[in-house]
Amino acid sequence: MNSSIKLWGGRFLKKSNPLFQNFNNSLHTDYQLVKYDILGSISWSKSLLECKVLTIFEQKSIENALKILLKKVSHNPKLMLNSDSEDIHSWVEFELVNMIGVLGKKLHTGRSRNDQVSNSLKLWCKNIIYKLIEDLKKIQYTLVLQSEVSYKCIMPGYTHLQRAQPITFAYWCLAYIEMFKRDEQRLKDSLLRINSSPLGSGALSGTFCNINRNKLAMDMGFLTATNNSLDSVSDRDYVIEFLSIASISMMHLSRLSEDLIFFNSGEVSFVELSDLFTSGSSLMPQKKNPDALELIRGKTGIVYGSLISILVILKGLPLSYNKDLQEDKGVLFSTVNIWRNSLKIAELVLKTLRIQRFNCLKSAYKGYANATELVDYLVNKGLAFRDAHHISGKIVLEAIKKKCFLENLDINIFKKYSDLFELDVYNKLDIVSCIDNKSSKGGVSFNQVLKSIKNIKNSLYFSCIN
Known part of the structure; x- marks a missing residue:
């Protein structure tokens, strides 16, 4: 059977315009689906057997031919690109007819492209x-x-x-x-x-x-x-x-x-x-x-x-x-x-x-990234958050004027803004402390990060073996 013959040609008296034919064809794109079209066709042949459209011999002949075709396209997925078939469905049917003759024409019974x-x-x-x-x-x-x-x-x-x-x-x-x-x-x-x-x-x-x-x-x-x-x-x-x-x-x-x-x-x-x-x-x-x-x-x-x-x-x-x-x-x-x-x-x-x-x-030491710790420090001492935020902003301005880090400011500067500040504030401003203070679930503390790493590795491992 010539692959240029259309699956729908019976109703037409004239051939398609070559420009339209090229415009209409999808083989260059949908060739990637050919494996799945063949697998679907094998399953369809079994259904046609069950409803007595095909005999056992006919179904087995079609299935065996399709499996041979599947092996060919698995080795060379672009096999059909030199064909002038309209699409993969046409190509599979034409190849099937070339392999087993008129019996191949029965496969399309009851289905549509x-x-x-x-x-x-x-x-x-x-x-x-x-x-x-x-x-x-x-x-x-x-x-x-x-x-x-x-x-x-x-x-x-x-x-x-x-x-x-x-x-x-x-x-x-x-x-x-x-x-x-x-x-x-x-x-x-x-x-x-x-x-x-x-x-x-x-x-x-x-x-x-x-x-x-x-x-x-x-x-x-x-x-x-x-x-x-x-x-x-x-x-x-x-x-x-x-x-x-x-x-x-x-x-x-x-x-x-x-x-x-x-x-x-x-x-x-x-x-x-x-x-x-x-x-x-x-x-x-x-x-x-x-x-x-x-x-x-x-x-x-x-x-x-x-x-x-x-x-x-x-x-x-x-x-x-x-x-x-x-x-x-x-x-x-x-x-x-x-x-x-x-x-x-x-x-x-x-x-x-x-x-x-x-x-x-x-x-990490630049940009006063530890300024939030000042706020938390004051809040933990009993000050309202909004007031603690305001005071901490003022202290950052002092550090900017003096061109130094917060942890390098004298304790008297801290006390100028609040009597709640003690020497333990320097421990809170330490960058490692800034990290480890965020110890709630999802936080950045070293322990939380290690827990997350362990959980993710376990999750990936179990999802792979399942």
Whole structure:
């Protein structure tokens, strides 16, 4: 059977315009779904056997041929790109007919490309979600390893890009672990909504074959079948949800990149990025640019664009299937490539960076990051918080005038503002004390950070073995 013949050609007297034919074809994009289309077709053949459309011999012949085809495309996923087939569904059917003759034409009984493509796309999404969950675990594990070696590395924490309170580099790492844990959880949650098969919905109103759709769905690894065929063939909520999760996760990667770009800058020098993930200037020989991180930050905008694209594609579509939906796969596949590559690059950047511990500590002493401890000190002595805050601000002004740290001020200056100050205030202003005072759950104290590291490592370990 010639692959240029269309699955829908019987009603037409003229051939398609070559420009339209090229415009209409999706093989160059949806070839990535061919494995899942074949797996769905194998399951469909079993359902056709159960409802007596196929004999046992016919079903086995079709299944064996499809398995041979599956092996071919597994070795060469781009095998069909030299074909002039309209899409993967056409290509699989034509290949099947070439292998087993007219029997191959029976496979499409009772189904439509409308339910086929959604089914294949859902199977693809399920598979890639599991891979992305593993990618997210890897970057969390890299961050927790950095936390272990840097839990005593004190650095300033920032608000408004101004030094705020002292934290540790490990604590910074743990913050991003929380973000990537939420991304992982969102992906797991999305599986609940993607785990229903549309196969058997037909073009829009179901199929004449008495298919056990729930059994068919479970044979392909879904939990159940969808409930309404009209919705099933045009539903792309799962694509929107996936791209939304991708956008949130890329935002987290972009924030991490921005932090590391700042930490790596000459003005701060908290970390030094490896030569492996930086580049130089064609003009200025001294430059070492954080290009890998800047590219993650830039590619985040492309992923946001993909989310907007699918929302705009879908916003005006009437029920049920419309050819606009062909455009969903390009934005989805490109987003997955960007997301997975960005996670891998970020993981490697984190593995290979060098923490400049002395610079971190030196910077933590600047900016009066321990001023909040003055407030807490006075509050613990019985003063109202608002009054303690006001007095502490006045003392900071004194230190600024004298160009010295708070802990270098004479005790008489403290007493000038409140008789509650005693010599023990200097212990409270010590930077290590500032860290260890924050000992409640989620705080920056060394013990809390070590507890968090242990809990995260256990969580990652048990999730991997399960």
